[in-house]
Amino acid sequence: MVQYSYFPGCNLKTNAKGFEETAIAVSKKLNVELVEIPNWNCCGTVHTMTSDNIMKRIAPVRVLSRSKKHIETLEESPNQVVTLCSMCNSTLKIVSKEVSDNQDTLDKINYQLEDDELTYENDIEVKHFLEILRDSVGYEGISKKVVKPLKGLKVSPYYGCMLLHPEEAKIDDEEMPDVLESLVESLGAELVMSPLFKYCCGSYHIVDQENIVSSQVEKIVEAATRRGANALVVACPLCSYNIDQQQKAMAKESAGFKPIPIFYFTQLMALAMGEPVKINHFKEHFINPEPLLKELGLIGRKKTK
Amino acid sequence: MSKTETKKENALPTVKIYIMGSAHEVPESLTIMKAMEYAGFKIKRGAGCRAGFCGACGTVYRKAGDYRLYAALACQTQVEDGMVLTQLPFIPAPKGIYDIDTLQPTESSILRYYPEVARCLSCNACSKVCPQDIQVMDFVQYSLQGQIDKAAEVSFDCVQCGLCAIRCPAEIPQYHVGMLARRLHGKYNTSTPETLLERVEEIENGTFEQGFEELLSLSKDGLKKRYTERDFVDQKKA
Numbered sequence: 001m002v003q004y005s006y007f008p009g010c011n012l013k014t015n016a017k018g019f020e021e022t023a024i025a026v027s028k029k030l031n032v033e034l035v036e037i038p039n040w041n042c043c044g045t046v047h048t049m050t051s052d053n054i055m056k057r058i059a060p061v062r063v064l065s066r067s068k069k070h071i072e073t074l075e076e077s078p079n080q081v082v083t084l085c086s087m088c089n090s091t092l093k094i095v096s097k098e099v100s101d102n103q104d105t106l107d108k109i110n111y112q113l114e115d116d117e118l119t120y121e122n123d124i125e126v127k128h129f130l131e132i133l134r135d136s137v138g139y140e141g142i143s144k145k146v147v148k149p150l151k152g153l154k155v156s157p158y159y160g161c162m163l164l165h166p167e168e169a170k171i172d173d174e175e176m177p178d179v180l181e182s183l184v185e186s187l188g189a190e191l192v193m194s195p196l197f198k199y200c201c202g203s204y205h206i207v208d209q210e211n212i213v214s215s216q217v218e219k220i221v222e223a224a225t226r227r228g229a230n231a232l233v234v235a236c237p238l239c240s241y242n243i244d245q246q247q248k249a250m251a252k253e254s255a256g257f258k259p260i261p262i263f264y265f266t267q268l269m270a271l272a273m274g275e276p277v278k279i280n281h282f283k284e285h286f287i288n289p290e291p292l293l294k295e296l297g298l299i300g301r302k303k304t305k
Numbered sequence: 306m307s308k309t310e311t312k313k314e315n316a317l318p319t320v321k322i323y324i325m326g327s328a329h330e331v332p333e334s335l336t337i338m339k340a341m342e343y344a345g346f347k348i349k350r351g352a353g354c355r356a357g358f359c360g361a362c363g364t365v366y367r368k369a370g371d372y373r374l375y376a377a378l379a380c381q382t383q384v385e386d387g388m389v390l391t392q393l394p395f396i397p398a399p400k401g402i403y404d405i406d407t408l409q410p411t412e413s414s415i416l417r418y419y420p421e422v423a424r425c426l427s428c429n430a431c432s433k434v435c436p437q438d439i440q441v442m443d444f445v446q447y448s449l450q451g452q453i454d455k456a457a458e459v460s461f462d463c464v465q466c467g468l469c470a471i472r473c474p475a476e477i478p479q480y481h482v483g484m485l486a487r488r489l490h491g492k493y494n495t496s497t498p499e500t501l502l503e504r505v506e507e508i509e510n511g512t513f514e515q516g517f518e519e520l521l522s523l524s525k526d527g528l529k530k531r532y533t534e535r536d537f538v539d540q541k542k543a
Contacts, residue, residue, distance in 0.1 A: 014412055014451045041427040041446040055474070059427035116429055 003074040004132065005067045005081050006034035009043055009088035011237035016085075018281030019237065022270035023084050023129060029145055029273055030137050034082060034129070037063075037070045043088040044095065051098065054108050060095040061109045064126075065118040080125045082132055084266070086162035086236035089128040090169040096126050097168040128163070128171045130179050130235060130265065139186040147274040149188025152296035155268070156192040156229035157181055158220065160201055160239040174198075180233055183265055187272040192229040196220050201242040210246075217246040218257075225260060230292060232262050240264065248286040261289035271298060320386035331384055337364055338379035341392070351394030357381045360464030363436070365471075366390035376434045376468045396467030398478035401485065410493040412451035419482050422449050424475035431469035431479050437462045441469045441479050448486050456483065457490030 004027070012020040027034040044059035067081035083089040099106040100122045110119040133142060157180035164174040172179045177197075184191050199220055202213030220243060224232060234240045240262050247259035267280045277299050282290050293299040317332040322340060329344040338352060353359035362379035369387025379392060401418030408414040415422055422445055431441035440459055447456035460483030469479040507513065523531065 008450075010412070010450045039440070039443045039446075041442065042425060042449065044427070046423055047426065055426055055428070059425075062427050062429075112428060115433060 001028075001031055001033050002076045002078070002136075003033045003035050004127075005070045005074060005077060006036050007040055007043070007063055007067060007081050007083050007088060007092070008036055009083065009085040009237075011085055015241055015284075016237040016264065018267055018279065018284065019084055019240075019264040021279040021281065022264065022275065023266040025275045025279055026145075026266055026269045026273055027129075029275075030133075030141060032132055032137055035070075035074055037066055037081075040066060043083075043085075043091045045087045045091040049091070049094065054105055057095055057099070057105065057109055058112050060092050061099060061106070061120050062113060062116075062118060063092060064096060064124045065113060065120045068120070068124050069118070071124075078125075079123060080127045080132075082127050082129050084129050084235070084264075086128070086160060087238060089126065089171070090162040090166075092126040093169040094166070096122075096124065128235070130163075130183070131171050133183065134179050139182050142183065142269070143186045146187055146272045148272055148298065150268060150272050150296075150298060151188060153189040153268075153292075153298065154192050154228050154230045155184045155189045155233050155263070156194045156224035156227070156231070157184060157197055158194070158201075158224070158232045158234050158239060158243070159198045160234065160236045161198060161203075163235055164198055180235070180265060184233060184268065187268055189268065189272075192224060192227050194220075194224045194227055194229065196223040199223075201236075201239040202246075203238060203242070206238075206242050206245075213242050214246045214250060217243050218250060221247060221260060225258065229260060231260055231289070233265050233268055234262055235265055244286040251287075259287045261285065261287045261292055263289060320384055320388075322384050322387070323389040325391050326389070333384065333386070335384055336380055337366075337377070337382050337384055337388075337390060338362055340384045341379070348392075348394075351379065351392040355380045358464060360466035361394060363393045363396070363466035363468045364390055365393060365468070374434075376436060376472075378436045378464070378466060381436065393468065393471065396470050396478075398467060398470045398481060400478070400481050403485070405488050405492050408489060408492075410453045410489040412449055412453075414489060415448045415453075415482060415485060418485060419448075419478065421475060421477045422482060425449065425477060426475055428474060430472040430474065431477075434468050434472045436466060436468065437464060439463055441483075444483055444486065445477060445479055448482055453486050453489050454494050456486035457494075460484075460486060 008020060024034050041062055042059050043063055044056060047056035064081065071077045071079060083092060099109065106120065106122065113119050159177060159180065164170045164172060164177060181191055196219060200216055201220065202216040205212040232243065244262045250257045251259045270279060282288055290299065317334065319330045320333045321328055321330055324341060324344060331340040331343050335343060338348065338355065341348060351362045353361035357378055357380060363376065364379040365374060365376045367374060367389045368385060403418055425445050427442060429442045432439065435441050439462055444456045444459040447459060463480055463483045465480045467480050473479065
């Protein structure tokens with residue numbers, strides 16, 4: 001078993017428990033076990049990312065150092081810290097690049113980390129779990145573990161901004177990505193391409209300008225459903241929250257609006273690999289995917305009753 | 306003229322310390338708290354248990370030739386030659402007023418009363434200053450992550466001295482956050498111990514009233530006698 005040092009980020013412990021639990025379950029199945037860093041701190045994304053504010057870089061660099069120490073305790077662990085959240089992935093990658101390009105910045109940060117014996121040596125690579133799946137496991141390896149192909153599920157990949165931007169953080173081609181597409185196909189689901197695959201979900205405007213988010217979400221969902229999608233697949237807890245929660249509000253307002261469920265890519269994997277449904281935490285979704293999954297016979301059709 | 310030439314008859318080796326800037330010659334074996342009293346200060350607010358448990362005597366100091374700012378509990382720390390110190394017996398920090406019965410053991414309860422937790426820069430200045438050697442930043446982060454059980458566990462030894470709060474660039478009152486985490490954990494994540502329920506029932510049934518009445522009826526001398534003759538053996542079991 002290859003073990004990876006896994007950095008969850010706060011959302012995976014709060015709003016996206018189903019994302020984390022399914023990811024850990026499938027990681028074990030695929031021999032790339034995600035092992036959580038014992039004491040981790042915020043990736044730093046909530047702080048301003050202005051590059052001259054070095055103090056706000058302490059959090060992400062501390063994450064990299066703690067991960068490095070964690071790796072020393074793991075089995076066959078490559079020098080990589082793995083994230084699930086697109087935003088953590090983006091923040092850690094940006095900062096990791098920045099300190100490797102700028103020794104002076106790193107020295108100043110390390111000066112603050114000295115007392116904790118956590119100085120960072122530029123020796124960790126940041127990876128999103130999708131990159132591990134694509135580059136280390138491979139889609140074929142994933143297909144092999146599928147016991148219940150997701151027949152009837154018409155999934156439209158939604159990347160949001162953070163997986164594909166900026167340059168130093170992207171995990172795939174920013175105009176023609178195919179990682180989510182290939183993954184969806186390897187699970188036996190039908191792929192539905194949408195031109196709004198990275199149209200902004202409205203992001204933090206959810207805090208005080210909900211109308212901006214709802215107008216974005218309406219377009220994203222409409223573009224997918226018009227092309228026949230009955231589900232969206234995402235990798236970002238904030239995109240997921242915005243789309244999921246806004247759809248519920250819109251469905252309430254207009255009877256004509258038909259919401260579709262949102263899945264994290266690891267939830268689709270767990271379903272296809274026959275993991276227990278419980279670990280998806282579907283009850284915490286605003287648009288519950290269970291009716292659709294039942295209709296398609298993907299869950300709850302056990303004849304053992 | 307010389308203020309420091311006191312207690313000449315004292316043969317104990319002494320050190321020179323600076324309390325709020327003024328020099329005092331004090332026996333080197335004293336704690337900061339006793340040294341302050343030796344120097345003539347009457348401590349009203351910054352002392353409590355004098356045994357390292359109440360957290361009332363937070364003190365900050367620097368040492369001769371050392372740029373660092375140190376912190377300690379005055380009752381637990383011995384003076385050193387050249388120490389420059391002051392007590393901080395009270396830290397102004399916002400304290401949430403909440404009804405624990407109406408909350409949930411989640412990060413949103415923490416953020417509702419202490420939203421500044423989200424400003425944590427992970428600089429760890431709080432852990433470095435903690436006289437109890439608590440990993441303060443870690444429990445703040447656990448609180449933010451909704452891992453209330455871990456936050457409660459890591460903050461368990463906190464004595465609420467508040468020194469962490471004065472070092473925090475994000476202006477978080479960490480010690481209040483830890484208290485809320487422990488209350489949430491105690492209320493929602495752990496079961497009520499049976500022995501506690503039994504004891505509460507005993508109290509409510511008036512089991513101890515007679516004993517209290519007896520004590521309350523004693524004169525001062527009678528109380529003193531009872532106190533000096535007390536033992537901790539359970540008479541019923543003995």
